[in-house]
Amino acid sequence: MSDTDTGAPRPGEPGHPDRGRIDRRSERSPWNWLLLLPLLAVLYPPLYNRTDPWLFGMPFFYWYQLAVIPVSVVCTLLVYRAGRRKGAR
Amino acid sequence: MSGHGVELAIVTTLFVLVTVLGFVAARWRAGAGLAHLDEWGLGGRSFGSWVTWFLIGGDLYTAYTFVAVPALVFGAGAAGFFAVPYTIIVYPMVFLVLIRLWSVSHVHGFVTPADFVRARYGSPTLALLVAITGIVATMPYIALQLAGIQAVLTAMGISGHLPLIIAFVALAAYTYSSGLRAPALIAFVKDALIYLVIIVAVIYLPARLGGGHAVFAAAQAKFAATPNPADGILLPGSGQLGYATLALGSALALMLYPHSVTGVLAARDRGAIKRNMAALPAYSLLLGLLALLGYLAIAAGVKPVATGATLTALDGTRLGPKTDGNTIVPLLFDHQFPSWFAGIAFAAIAIGALVPAAIMSIAAANLWTRNIYKEYLRRDATPAQEARTSRWASLVVKFGALLAILVLDPQFSIDLQLIGGVIIVQTLPAVGLGLFTRWFHRGGLIAGWLAGMLGAFWMLWNVPQAVVTPAGVKVVREHFGGSAFALSKLGLDTGNTVYVGFLALAVNLVVAAVATALLRAAKLPDGTDVTGPADYLADRGDPRVVDLTRNHLPLGNLRA
Numbered sequence: 001m002s003d004t005d006t007g008a009p010r011p012g013e014p015g016h017p018d019r020g021r022i023d024r025r026s027e028r029s030p031w032n033w034l035l036l037l038p039l040l041a042v043l044y045p046p047l048y049n050r051t052d053p054w055l056f057g058m059p060f061f062y063w064y065q066l067a068v069i070p071v072s073v074v075c076t077l078l079v080y081r082a083g084r085r086k087g088a089r
Numbered sequence: 090m091s092g093h094g095v096e097l098a099i100v101t102t103l104f105v106l107v108t109v110l111g112f113v114a115a116r117w118r119a120g121a122g123l124a125h126l127d128e129w130g131l132g133g134r135s136f137g138s139w140v141t142w143f144l145i146g147g148d149l150y151t152a153y154t155f156v157a158v159p160a161l162v163f164g165a166g167a168a169g170f171f172a173v174p175y176t177i178i179v180y181p182m183v184f185l186v187l188i189r190l191w192s193v194s195h196v197h198g199f200v201t202p203a204d205f206v207r208a209r210y211g212s213p214t215l216a217l218l219v220a221i222t223g224i225v226a227t228m229p230y231i232a233l234q235l236a237g238i239q240a241v242l243t244a245m246g247i248s249g250h251l252p253l254i255i256a257f258v259a260l261a262a263y264t265y266s267s268g269l270r271a272p273a274l275i276a277f278v279k280d281a282l283i284y285l286v287i288i289v290a291v292i293y294l295p296a297r298l299g300g301g302h303a304v305f306a307a308a309q310a311k312f313a314a315t316p317n318p319a320d321g322i323l324l325p326g327s328g329q330l331g332y333a334t335l336a337l338g339s340a341l342a343l344m345l346y347p348h349s350v351t352g353v354l355a356a357r358d359r360g361a362i363k364r365n366m367a368a369l370p371a372y373s374l375l376l377g378l379l380a381l382l383g384y385l386a387i388a389a390g391v392k393p394v395a396t397g398a399t400l401t402a403l404d405g406t407r408l409g410p411k412t413d414g415n416t417i418v419p420l421l422f423d424h425q426f427p428s429w430f431a432g433i434a435f436a437a438i439a440i441g442a443l444v445p446a447a448i449m450s451i452a453a454a455n456l457w458t459r460n461i462y463k464e465y466l467r468r469d470a471t472p473a474q475e476a477r478t479s480r481w482a483s484l485v486v487k488f489g490a491l492l493a494i495l496v497l498d499p500q501f502s503i504d505l506q507l508i509g510g511v512i513i514v515q516t517l518p519a520v521g522l523g524l525f526t527r528w529f530h531r532g533g534l535i536a537g538w539l540a541g542m543l544g545a546f547w548m549l550w551n552v553p554q555a556v557v558t559p560a561g562v563k564v565v566r567e568h569f570g571g572s573a574f575a576l577s578k579l580g581l582d583t584g585n586t587v588y589v590g591f592l593a594l595a596v597n598l599v600v601a602a603v604a605t606a607l608l609r610a611a612k613l614p615d616g617t618d619v620t621g622p623a624d625y626l627a628d629r630g631d632p633r634v635v636d637l638t639r640n641h642l643p644l645g646n647l648r649a
Contacts, residue, residue: 035181042174043337045329049167051322057301058381061323065173066377069370072177076184076367083363 031082038072092428093245099432100241100439103282104256107275107440111263111447114270126200126458126475129268129451131355134195138361138368140273144448145352145365146372147276149176149343152237152442153230154376155283160393160414162383166312166320168328170380174336176373179343184366187344187353189524189625191362194354195634196624201452202350202520203460209523211616212531213464218538219516220460223347224486226509227453230346231490234442234449236415239494241435243394244419250495256439257446261487264447265480269355272447279444282437284375286422290385290434291378294425298388307388317557322384327584331573334588341517342510342590347452348445358629379418386421393417400556402563408556446487454482508549511572511590515541518601524625530605531616537601545593548574552589 041047042065051059058066127134136144154172161169190205199205202223207216235253242252263271295301305322312320319325324332343349356362393412400408422434458479463470470478519534529537554570555562573586608615627634 032185035184038177038181042177043333045324045332049324049329054302057295057304059305059322061167062170062377062381065170065177066374068177069173069373069377072180072373073367073370076180076363076370079184080363080367084360 029083031079034075034079037075038068041068095428096245096432100436103436107278108259110274111271114274115267117270125472129476135357136355137357138364141356141361141365142368143276144273147444148348148352148448150372151445152234155438155441156237156240156415158380159383159418162380163386163417164414166322167324171332171336173377175339178340180366180369182344188362192627193620193624196627201456201459206519208619210531215531216460220456222516223456224453226513227449229509231446231449232493234446235494237442238439240415241419241438243416244423257491260443261484264483269451272444276444279440286434286437287375294385304384304388308384311387316559331586334591338588338591339510342514345513345516348449351452382418386417391420406563450483450486453486454479457482511545514590514594515597527618530608532608533601533605536604537597540600541593541597544596548589
């Protein structure tokens with residue numbers, strides 16, 4: 001990738017004496033796919049563009065989208081925790 | 090004292106309080122002194138989870154949020170609710186994308202997204218384009234914040250521009266003096282006020298107005314009475330593509346705005362950002378409730394303030410008095426609440442405008458300093474000279490925005506912001522994708538940017554502003570009437586519209602990819618990449634990450 005890579009391991013790369021703190025594993029975690037869930041839930045409006053059922057005095061269109069917010073929080077927290085657990089050394 | 094007198098007294102008191110805070114902020118957790126751009130422009134890169142939450146929240150949820158989103162829901166109904174999916178989408182993307190920018194920026198000392206592009210592609214030209222795009226996109230966004238303050242002033246019955254000018258001079262002065270610490274500290278006050286106001290409003294108002302069903306019924310009746318088929322409490326069939334692409338495109342834009350990047354880079358470590366991406370949706374919930382204030386305003390019978398002008402179609406038809414939709418929420422509070430509470434709500438909106446305006450002007454100033462001044466005017470600038478230039482540039486940026494709002498019609502504030510979003514999203518291939526792959530050729534990215542910008546302006550030029558009347562569709566303005574582009578203009582047999590920024594980005598990506606393939610085949614020299622793969626994963630504690638926090642006094646420690 002890098003044009004200036006000399007081939008010698010840089011800090012943080014395998015083989016380098018000082019691996020430092022590298023957040024490598026969280027980047028490749030399959031848990032990251034969970035982050036797609038809230039995106040898919042709101043990016044296809046035919047899924048929720050209706051009034052019934054109502055909840056708390058709101059048509060479905062509104063409370064459904066508001067309800068995706070806590071779902072996205074849970075997904076993000078799960079991904080964060082999974083990344084941290086694996087990354088711990 | 091009259092009702093407006095009480096409101097004005099409360100707004101003035103709270104405004105003076107945050108102005109004092111703004112100046113005091115210079116001493117808050119002060120590090121090596123403001124003579125370094127890292128200190129003035131990024132708050133010493135030292136903010137922990139809590140401060141980052143308030144800073145990014147204050148940054149992303151602006152006066153635009155409080156005023157224009159409910160105004161949009163008031164005017165168009167469901168289509169205005171796009172702000173909710175938009176903020177749902179943005180955090181997972183930041184979690185995966187900007188986190189890499191944080192790391193590479195901390196290894197290499199980048200302050201702006203254009204700094205990163207410069208190092209990644211070895212192309213000052215591409216960096217310059219990214220910097221100019223950022224500055225141009227940010228300017229109307231700052232102007233939009235002023236429109237928020239203006240709406241509050243109008244609702245209090247204050248005319249004239251002097252109060253707005255005074256507010257902005259105060260803002261400019263403490264941003265100059267304290268840098269990013271000022272908005273970070275003021276954001277605490279802003280958020281406390283906003284949460285208080287919204288929670289009270291969504292509990293108290295629906296009950297007062299007959300419950301949720303009655304509120305939505307009133308909205309439905311209003312939209313049914315208009316001849317416009319595009320409004321309603323649900324999306325029309327032809328509006329769904331536009332809704333989804335606007336949400337997605339706006340989220341991509343938000344991530345790329347220089348001020349978002351500034352907020353993220355000021356965080357202390359990767360964990361602070363990641364925790365925030367889980368905690369920031371609290372604001373999305375707030376935004377959703379705010380949007381619904383548009384319906385509460387309908388149920389409460391609020392009428393927007395007339396600007397005094399008459400709306401006239403291009404064919405000469407008079408369409409009635411022109412109104413300022415942004416005054417909806419301030420008027421709702423003015424009518425439905427005792428004046429002391431309305432005063433607090435107004436102060437919340439006004440202060441809510443100051444925080445992002447400060448961060449945005451800092452971000453634009455950093456772009457100017459790092460990517461234009463230091464790159465082209467004074468290559469040997471010392472950190473102290475950089476900081477000084479940035480502080481002056483922040484003043485220029487703010488007064489430019491002030492001038493824009495005094496000259497332009499406030500009704501177009503949301504369109505201005507949407508145009509800014511269309512432009513900034515054209516930096517996605519260089520900045521966003523550049524964080525993951527070096528596949529694109531720098532020349533390809535420049536070609537893609539050019540194509541995207543030309544496409545965007547061509548489409549915006551071809552979006553008329555129209556009003557649907559019983560006598561048919563009347564065009565009020567021929568060009569730059571919004572950001573929903575009718576696909577029928579491309580010869581497609583459909584009533585669907587699509588967000589201009591989204592389509593322009595598609596053009597941008599295709600051109601960038603084709604040009605990259607051609608340039609690689611022609612073996613034209615590509616720039617040197619001075620970043621390495623591990624730089625994108627480095628965290629605080631990595632020996633390459635300069636730990637600026639070590640020099641800091643343990644004052645006001647709010648780290649989680």
